Amino acid sequence: MSHTSSIIRRVSKQIMVGNVPVGGDAPITVQSMTNTLTTDVAATVAQIKRLEAVGADIVRVSVPTMNAAEAFREIKLQTNIPLIADIHFDYRIALKVAEYGVDCLRINPGNIGNEQRIRSVVDCARHNNIPIRIGVNGGSLEADIQEKYGEPTAQALVDSALRHVDILDRLNFEQFKVSVKASDALLAVESYQLLAKQIIQPLHLGITEAGGLRSGSVKSAVGMGMLLSQGIGDTLRVSLAADPVEEIKVGFDILKSLRIRSRGINFIACPTCSRQEFDVIATVNALEERLEDIITPVDVSIIGCVVNGPGEALISDIGITGGKTKSGFYEDGKRQKERFDNDNVIDQLEAKIRARVSRDDPSNIILKV
Ligand code: SF4
Numbered sequence: 001m002s003h004t005s006s007i008i009r010r011v012s013k014q015i016m017v018g019n020v021p022v023g024g025d026a027p028i029t030v031q032s033m034t035n036t037l038t039t040d041v042a043a044t045v046a047q048i049k050r051l052e053a054v055g056a057d058i059v060r061v062s063v064p065t066m067n068a069a070e071a072f073r074e075i076k077l078q079t080n081i082p083l084i085a086d087i088h089f090d091y092r093i094a095l096k097v098a099e100y101g102v103d104c105l106r107i108n109p110g111n112i113g114n115e116q117r118i119r120s121v122v123d124c125a126r127h128n129n130i131p132i133r134i135g136v137n138g139g140s141l142e143a144d145i146q147e148k149y150g151e152p153t154a155q156a157l158v159d160s161a162l163r164h165v166d167i168l169d170r171l172n173f174e175q176f177k178v179s180v181k182a183s184d185a186l187l188a189v190e191s192y193q194l195l196a197k198q199i200i201q202p203l204h205l206g207i208t209e210a211g212g213l214r215s216g217s218v219k220s221a222v223g224m225g226m227l228l229s230q231g232i233g234d235t236l237r238v239s240l241a242a243d244p245v246e247e248i249k250v251g252f253d254i255l256k257s258l259r260i261r262s263r264g265i266n267f268i269a270c271p272t273c274s275r276q277e278f279d280v281i282a283t284v285n286a287l288e289e290r291l292e293d294i295i296t297p298v299d300v301s302i303i304g305c306v307v308n309g310p311g312e313a314l315i316s317d318i319g320i321t322g323g324k325t326k327s328g329f330y331e332d333g334k335r336q337k338e339r340f341d342n343d344n345v346i347d348q349l350e351a352k353i354r355a356r357v358s359r360d361d362p363s364n365i366i367l368k369v
Contacts, residue, residue: 005259009231012202015131015175018082018103020057022131022177022235023202027261028228029057029235030251032244033086038068038075045078047244052081055263055295056248058235060084060106069093073100084133091117098124106133109167110142122171131175134164137208138182138191152182154190161195177201177234181208185223192227202234209239216240217250221257228258262297265353268312269302276304277322278342286346291353296361298353301330310335318353320345331356 014024022029032051036043038061048059063072063085076083082103087093091112094105105125109132112118125132138152141160149156157180168176178201180191188207196203207223210216220238227233238247238254255261269284270276284302301319303309306328309321313330321328326339329352340348 031058031237032247033060039071041074048079054248058082062086069096094121134178136161136180157191158194179204181206183209205233205236213242280304
């Protein structure tokens with residue numbers, strides 16, 4: 001309702017990924033990556049649209065072959081959101097997708113091959129105003145760095161990143177962002193902290209291969225939460241072995257928790273106990289699902305009884321506090337005369353939240369997926 005973040009962001013240079021700014025004072029963006037076969041244009045376009053519908057700012061698509069590059073052309077034509085092409089090694093694919101309107105290249109210049117190939121990709125990016133993301137991953141460090149450090153350490157990840165940064169520096173190319181991901185949250189945190197002091201470009205946060213929906217979300221929230229709370233990070237991707245739509249939702253939940261960027265309903269709910277007067281868990285689950293289309297930020301507290309209900313309701317936009325047969329309803333921190341029947345709380349709350357959202361922000365409803 002009224003809390004704002006007091007986090008001071010690291011100063012960074014802003015780059016543009018299509019029409020989406022990353023870095024500087026731009027909002028921290030949330031991205032995901034498709035997991036369909038890129039050559040299956042229909043499936044990939046459908047997934048990108050689902051990601052866009054839940055709020056993705058940017059989507060990455062892997063482009064491993066020339067056939068995938070041709071598919072990318074079609075995908076780009078059929079979608080509106082900025083697309084990053086994920087490319088490893090083959091510089092010709094980078095040149096191809098640049099021709100097809102890619103918004104950012106995820107490619108490590110040091111892996112492209114000889115100087116001439118590197119130069120052709122960087123010149124093409126410069127000519128077309130396409131930024132590059134350098135993506136270092138603890139699992140795929142260069143052999144000599146592995147040997148020097150023995151295992152992926154923060155310094156090893158940063159050395160690898162700076163090697164690619166140096167190449168772009170030499171070619172006088174500044175439009176890039178960098179990630180130093182590791183599957184170990186603390187290693188990733190240390191790596192980003194080190195890197196943040198060494199470059200001015202935006203940082204793309206991620207805890208790579210974080211795990212399944214629950215464990216990966218927790219790991220990502222801990223790692224990214226530590227960094228974001230220190231002002232580090234300009235865009236993020238939560239990597240989950242799950243539907244990429246979940247990655248976007250979790251990404252926004254992380255930003256919401258830190259009051260960095262609000263989007264949609266922020267639920268406050270009690271864990272429930274035998275004092276609850278209506279079914280809190282069923283209500284929260286149902287409303288989370290029903291209200292996914294809402295992007296206007298609204299704090300909604302759903303509390304099972306008067307022990308904690310009024311206190312939370314008073315600092316929420318909308319609140320309900322369980323009472324005998326009928327529950328107390330609060331709006332803007334004030335108790336309302338109206339009370340809700342305990343056996344119909346879900347419908348009544350949904351109606352109130354929707355009414356409030358369309359009153360405050362009639363344009364907020366986005367596509368249903
Ligand atoms: Fe139990 Fe009431 Fe606390 Fe909810 S608010 S956990 S119902 S005591």
